[in-house]
Amino acid sequence: MQMCCDLEVDVNGQEIFMVDxxxxxxxxxxxxxxxxxxxxxSKNLKVIFHDLPGGAHGFELLARFCYSNGQTxxxxxxxxxxxxxxxxxxxxxxxxxxxxxxxxxxxxxxGITYWxxxxxxxxxxxxxxFVPAAISSGILQxxxxxxxxxxxxxxxxASPFTSSPDSSGFRFSFDTRSTESLKNSYSRTxxxxxxxxxxxxxxxxxxxxxxxxxxxDHVILSRFLFYYQKSSFSNATSIEKRKITEIVVELLFLLxxxxxxxxxxxxxxxxxxxxxxxxxxxxxxxxxxGSQLHQATLDSLLIPSPPGTDYLYDVNLILRLLxxxxxxxxxxxxxxxxxxxxxxMDLYIAEVAPDPCLKPSKFVALVTALxxxxxxxxxxxxxxxxxxxxxxxxxxxxxxxxxxxxxxYEKLSSEALKHLGRNSKFPSRKALHALMSQHSKxxxxxxxxxxxxxxxxxxxxxxxxxxxxxxxEQHVLYAGKLDIxxxxxxxxxxLRGMQWRVTELEKVCRKLQAQMEKxxxxxxxxxxxxxxxxxMCS
Numbered sequence: 123m124q125m126c127c128d129l130e131v132d133v134n135g136q137e138i139f140m141v142d143x144x145x146x147x148x149x150x151x152x153x154x155x156x157x158x159x160x161x162x163x164s165k166n167l168k169v170i171f172h173d174l175p176g177g178a179h180g181f182e183l184l185a186r187f188c189y190s191n192g193q194t195x196x197x198x199x200x201x202x203x204x205x206x207x208x209x210x211x212x213x214x215x216x217x218x219x220x221x222x223x224x225x226x227x228x229x230x231x232x233g234i235t236y237w238x239x240x241x242x243x244x245x246x247x248x249x250x251x252f253v254p255a256a257i258s259s260g261i262l263q264x265x266x267x268x269x270x271x272x273x274x275x276x277x278x279x280a281s282p283f284t285s286s287p288d289s290s291g292f293r294f295s296f297d298t299r300s301t302e303s304l305k306n307s308y309s310r311t312x313x314x315x316x317x318x319x320x321x322x323x324x325x326x327x328x329x330x331x332x333x334x335x336x337x338x339d340h341v342i343l344s345r346f347l348f349y350y351q352k353s354s355f356s357n358a359t360s361i362e363k364r365k366i367t368e369i370v371v372e373l374l375f376l377l378x379x380x381x382x383x384x385x386x387x388x389x390x391x392x393x394x395x396x397x398x399x400x401x402x403x404x405x406x407x408x409x410x411x412g413s414q415l416h417q418a419t420l421d422s423l424l425i426p427s428p429p430g431t432d433y434l435y436d437v438n439l440i441l442r443l444l445x446x447x448x449x450x451x452x453x454x455x456x457x458x459x460x461x462x463x464x465x466x467m468d469l470y471i472a473e474v475a476p477d478p479c480l481k482p483s484k485f486v487a488l489v490t491a492l493x494x495x496x497x498x499x500x501x502x503x504x505x506x507x508x509x510x511x512x513x514x515x516x517x518x519x520x521x522x523x524x525x526x527x528x529x530x531y532e533k534l535s536s537e538a539l540k541h542l543g544r545n546s547k548f549p550s551r552k553a554l555h556a557l558m559s560q561h562s563k564x565x566x567x568x569x570x571x572x573x574x575x576x577x578x579x580x581x582x583x584x585x586x587x588x589x590x591x592x593x594x595e596q597h598v599l600y601a602g603k604l605d606i607x608x609x610x611x612x613x614x615x616x617l618r619g620m621q622w623r624v625t626e627l628e629k630v631c632r633k634l635q636a637q638m639e640k641x642x643x644x645x646x647x648x649x650x651x652x653x654x655x656x657x658m659c660s
Contacts, residue, residue: 192221
């Protein structure tokens with residue numbers, strides 16, 4: 123066959139080949155359709171390919187096949203590339219009935235079940251360079267199916283494995299221990315970790331989704347994802363690390379959340395924050411942590427604040443985690459879990475309270491984030507408030523009162539109440555005496571209804587809880603809810619005429635007065651039994 127070089131082929135901008143257009147057109151349907159009847163007449167033509175699978179190497183294999191009159195050696199090492207190039211160049215039987223490349227590669231793939239594991243892995247890895255073509259040609263799926271089938275068979279034949287995310291001490295870590303030592307510890311069930319971990323993120327995603335579809339143990343899959351992230355970080359750039367982290371989180375989100383330990387999730391959260399992953403990734407990670415926040419520890423919660431902020435710890439993150447925890451519904455937020463999280467939050471609030479940059483609004487948000495039913499005692503909250511007020515001694519009386527209103531004084535122990543009675547860091551005695559005086563006036567006005575009790579000292583028994591008399595001084599610690607009745611409209615008029623004389627409590631007392639007026643107007647009745655007064659603040 124007479125050969126010439128009358129066709130210039132630019133392959134993906136990598137390399138230019140001078141070939142015989144007639145020879146290549148006799149095997150390629152794409153070129154045959156491109157040139158049409160001009161194959162025999164036109165000379166010095168040029169073709170530019172932008173996305174030929176395998177680039178210059180792929181075209182070279184194609185050219186060798188054509189110049190060898192449709193003969194080439196097909197092996198597991200080149201099958202993926204040959205198959206994709208054949209589909210790209212449309213080398214079908216319509217062009218060459220006996221020697222078309224697609225038919226030869228498909229015939230070779232029929233024996234894929236007999237390939238060695240290493241041969242399957244080589245074929246799959248070759249697909250990494252041209253994933254779209256490998257997907258469209260079908261060879262990627264064939265390699266995946268065969269590999270996953272091998273893993274499934276080995277898992278079935280392996281000894282029983284305890285499926286607990288923390289059972290074997292395998293936890294996500296970024297220390298300097300070699301991945302090989304970790305692999306040896308799990309060689310019986312996780313022997314495939316290192317081989318799959320060498321794949322790029324795109325193939326990792328496809329492998330894991332396929333394994334989830336085949337109902338692999340989610341604990342094993344979560345461990346593999348942590349192993350993959352650790353091993354792939356060694357030579358990765360910051361951008362690559364961010365992409366890897368986002369893919370790992372996305373795949374973890376597909377698994378049963380209980381299959382991933384809370385400690386591991388917090389570890390990956392720190393990495394995600396360090397590399398500034400996208401919002402969707404961060405939300406998914408926070409959702410997973412929130413679903414098992416009852417398993418967290420104080421050390422896990424103490425995450426430094428984002429760069430550019432003054433406060434020490436990322437309080438906003440913890441508030442989001444609490445919101446996620448509460449939004450998981452009754453299936454997660456059992457009374458036991460709720461109490462565990464409340465105990466954990468008491469420790470956390472006490473830890474962040476000494477931060478001089480922590481704003482009162484954030485402190486109150488932490489204290490009130492969980493429902494009141496989550497705590498039997500508020501002693502932990504009281505101790506945290508004591509620390510906070512000690513560090514933030516320059517707060518106004520109004521700010522202090524707003525903070526103290528977050529404390530449920532009914533749930534303080536007797537020891538805490540005694541300490542509070544002597545605690546000068548809480549709102550001033552003058553302010554408390556003024557408020558107590560107003561409540562005494564209410565008692566006098568209400569007369570026989572006896573809502574406030576027999577004397578100003580009996581609040582704790584008649585509705586105003588937590589009052590204590592010590593050293594001849596009275597301290598109003600808490601006021602309950604107001605529900606009064608009246609027969610005389612003069613009471614309302616009298617209350618309107620009251621003037622608050624303590625400037626520190628002016629705004630707070632106005633709020634209390636408005637609440638009382640509203641309730642007196644709406645709850646008129648002929649008789650009433652003793653009930654509790656409203657909180658000083660809400």
